[in-house]
Amino acid sequence: MFKGTEKLKPGEFSRIVSQNGGEENAFTSYDYTAYFQSWSASNVELSFELEAERMRNLKLDEEEFAKEINVVLEERRLRTDDNPRALAGEAARAAAFQTSPYRNPVIGWAADLKEMKLVDLAAWYQRWYAPNNAIVVVVGDVDPQAVYKAAQKHFGDFKPEQLEAPKRRPEVPQQGTKRLRIVNEDARLPYLTMAYKAPVLTEVEDADIEEWELYALEVLAATLDGNKASRLPKKLVRRDRVASSISVNYSMANRLRTLFSISATPADGHSPAELEQAIRTELESLRSAPPSPAELARIKTQVVADSLFEQDSPFYQGIIIGSLEAIGLDWRLRDDYVSNIQNVTPEQVQAVARKYLVDDALTVATLLPGMAPATEAAQ
Structure with missing residues (x-):
């Protein structure tokens, strides 16, 4: 182009x-x-x-x-x-x-x-x-x-094309956790990815998905890894030292169902399996008990601040507006983002953790250094 x-x-x-x-x-x-x-x-x-x-x-x-x-x-x-x-x-x-x-x-x-x-x-x-x-x-x-x-x-003088939207191909329901073990001779350190299928804004019309869930998932991601004081880096990196780095990624602004992913590098002396179990323990704590009002208030303040900071940039304003329209949504949704985040409750964060961070939506990929044949995959 x-x-x-x-x-x-x-x-x-x-x-x-x-x-x-x-x-x-x-x-x-x-x-x-x-x-x-x-x-x-x-x-x-x-x-x-x-x-x-x-x-x-x-x-x-x-x-x-x-x-x-x-x-x-x-x-x-x-x-x-x-x-x-x-x-x-x-x-x-x-x-x-x-x-x-x-x-x-x-x-x-x-x-x-x-x-x-x-x-x-x-x-x-x-x-x-x-x-x-x-x-x-x-x-x-x-x-x-x-x-x-x-x-x-x-x-104005350009003729439109005959466009046919691609046919929807609903994702096949997953049965149990998918696992991949990838051995790569160029890898210096092991690496773990835990990816859960998660809903997006375009799915809100579906009977079993409510709009507040998407904002609760954004807050959940920040609760786990919004900054150094968030749960996973605070507990797994600095306190228990089972991980040397960890990150969480989720975005509700996609046309199709996306992934809520947790990626981490085990610390020296710890295996990917140990790290996976430590992450599972932290996720279970959120499923068992909602975050405290004080913790949630701090997390939401950070999420809102990040959103407002992006709006200071004409470039990012354009990206947000254009991306919402490109996936079939109204760009004005961005105007409600802050209030929707602020309305998320501790119980809603707990609810989406229980509903979406489950084994029947999970794919675990483990990268290991060393010599081996091709990737091994099992479901």
């Missing part, structure tokens, strides 16, 4: 942005691809002109395509294939999800990338890079009416 269009030579897009004092880039997620520029509000019209040009007029050249495939393969090699932890995480996600497209890495599998042809790329571009599949977000000191006029001017 940066390699030239009918009007722009390869590299000219980036050069124009740079010459006007701006920065630009792009990123991909499981649900969407985002392209952005950060520069003076006076350049909104220029942004629209450039983005409209590459939305429909991209030049797909065989030579440039071959170069970029190699760039992507090299990026995959550096970030994943040569990174034992990243490989383990990729394997854990592929094992956790049986039918969901989230089982595939965002960058793609190396085997698929090697088989990709220019005609495949052209078909994808023609189908999805269309005005009726795009969301434009402008954040800054701009005149809304001028923005609307610019959008109409530069995108």
Whole structure:
């Protein structure tokens, strides 16, 4: 998308942005691809002109395509294939999800990338890079009416594509814990990932999922690992010293069911099995008794502060607004985030721990240093 269009030579897009004092880039997620520029509000019209040009007029050249495939393969090699932890995480996600497209890495599998042809790329571009599949977000000191006029001017004549939403492929209900044992000679230290399937905002209409549960899961994640004073780093890293590092990851802003994951490195003298048991003990304590009002108040203050800090950045405001719309939700949900977090009760945190952090939703991946055949997996 940066390699030239009918009007722009390869590299000219980036050069124009740079010459006007701006920065630009792009990123991909499981649900969407985002392209952005950060520069003076006076350049909104220029942004629209450039983005409209590459939305429909991209030049797909065989030579440039071959170069970029190699760039992507090299990026995959550096970030994943040569990174034992990243490989383990990729394997854990592929094992956790049986039918969901989230089982595939965002960058793609190396085997698929090697088989990709220019005609495949052209078909994808023609189908999805269309005005009726795009969301434009402008954040800054701009005149809304001028923005609307610019959008109409530069995108209004583009014909929409016939889009058919991919058919829903409900995830097969899991029966029992899935386990992977991954031995990698490049791994220096063992590593443990415990990933639980967890609901997201788009599932709220389902009969057995209530909206408050998603916010309670966000608070639960912060209770376990929001800062150094949170339960897992405080108890497992500093007090018991069974882990040298630990992190928790969960986001409710996804189109499909996601993972509530706990990843940790065992401390010297401790095995992944010991660490897993220690984590299970901490999770059971939350299932057995809710956090105290004082602990919950401290955690919620941190979650709210992090959210407000993000809103100080026009870039992150744009990402939040755009991502909500991209997954089929109303961007105004962000305005209710703080109040919904503040309304979470100790009993609700306990309830979601009981409901979602269960063995029938769990995949455990253990990375071990050493020489071995291929990954062993069992369910």
